[in-house]
Amino acid sequence: MNAARLRLVLMYGYSALLLAFMLAPLLVIVPMSLTSGNTLSFPTPGWSSRWYAELLDDPRWLSSFWNSLVIASVVTLISCVLGIPAAIGLAWGKFPGKRLIYALVAAPLVMPVVIVGVASFSFFASLGLVGNRLSIILIHSAMAVPVMLTTVMASLAGFERSLVRASASLGAGPVRTLFKVILPLIMPGVAAGSIIAFIISFDEIVVASFLSTADQRTLPRMIFSGVRESISPAIAAVAVLLIFLSGILLALAGWLQLRSERLRRKVRT
Template sequence: MRAEFWRIRIARILTGLVLAYLLAPLLVILPMSLTSGSNLTLPGPGWSWRWYELVLSDPRWLDALGNSLIVGLGSTLLAVLLATPAAVALAWGKFPGRQFALALIATPLVLPIVILAVASFSFYASAGLLGSRLGLILAHAGLSAPVVLITILASLRGFDLGLMRAAASLGAPPLTAFRRVLLPLVAPGVLAGAIIAFVISFDEVVIASYLTTAEQRTLPRVIFSGLRESISPAIAAAAVLLILASTLLLCLAAALQRPKDR
């Protein structure tokens, strides 16, 4: 019992150290975003909220935020529509090559993002979608769909197929059984996958740099461009807002998964 206690305590300490190592660099951004000066320096000459006011009022930042929201919501919806039936087929289907199909779908999770960006650039350029918002939505949907698929597969792992058989025995068509029985029970997994897909799209910058023009620039791309063009504390303020939004969404995704784990 005592050995188990110390094993849990050591595991928690190590987890805390790893999290501190990963998150400590992000904490530097917060005081930089609150400086009253015009440069990204520490320590700053004073404290001010003016850079947050600039980000939330400047049309350049607001347009980029609007593009990120449109692309994120569009790619999330498409990823969920593609991943949900694919997850059902891979979880319950009995066909040759099922494991190979799962590995093929999960390829974007292991490939370097630069390779995906170059491939997306070549494909959408030949399709005439380069520089369009639709092309970026399709590319981000392909990037995030495997994550949604894996999340839904985890939810389906504990699903009782007897419920679907009972619905069929009562005369429910397959689509009705899917909508009234299956979907409500796996909804937390679907929603968690959708949130993660939105965060992936909202934070992605490499593919967006290849596929978008100045009119379709997303918020991460504006931040990245600002680091090369003009170093301003507004970049730090936008980064802090982006980190907070992503953290809140990921916490929501974890909360949705917790009842399923219990």
């Protein structure tokens, strides 16, 4: 084996080890969650799906899941309504103060969440809105809109603007052009942005733990409060389900990206 080949083997061998470090914990939890015992241990004393059944039986898990689902869906919707027009305006418009807007939009991305959580707690407490879903939805939306904006702007970067003029010259109004020409072409970007916006809200724990009360728990909040006692296998079961969900969403986003590349090539030719 020559030196170059050895280096290649070392590089891939090392990469495999590092990926194992990053991924193995996510996989080892699957057999652990299928335990028949009362505590999490490895190796498992026996196999059973009782902890998954427990999730369905315990109304707190279901209601927190439902809560998170509602919050994340509304957040996704708000992100679309605010983010898509802003992306079009910023990508195509020429006006002073663009940098200021970018700085404004970057703030939610870099601000440590604990500061966001404490600040929003203080803010909504003064409005009497703590423990209300609305407060969580609003803050999550502010955190998700910037991501939606950047994703949609990226998909607008390869957009053939002559299509908009063509549509206008054929007599379509701006609204019709938006829904019949622009949106179908940037749909993959919008969908990818929506998935990320959904995940940001669905997984968010810090703001949710400051703003939610015991009966308005989100799913991450429910997991968090379970971790502080002793970790029940039910938590491992939730973790497995959530890992599975993010796997599906990642695959979906990947497929959307492939589709958008193909679509763009088709438009060009």
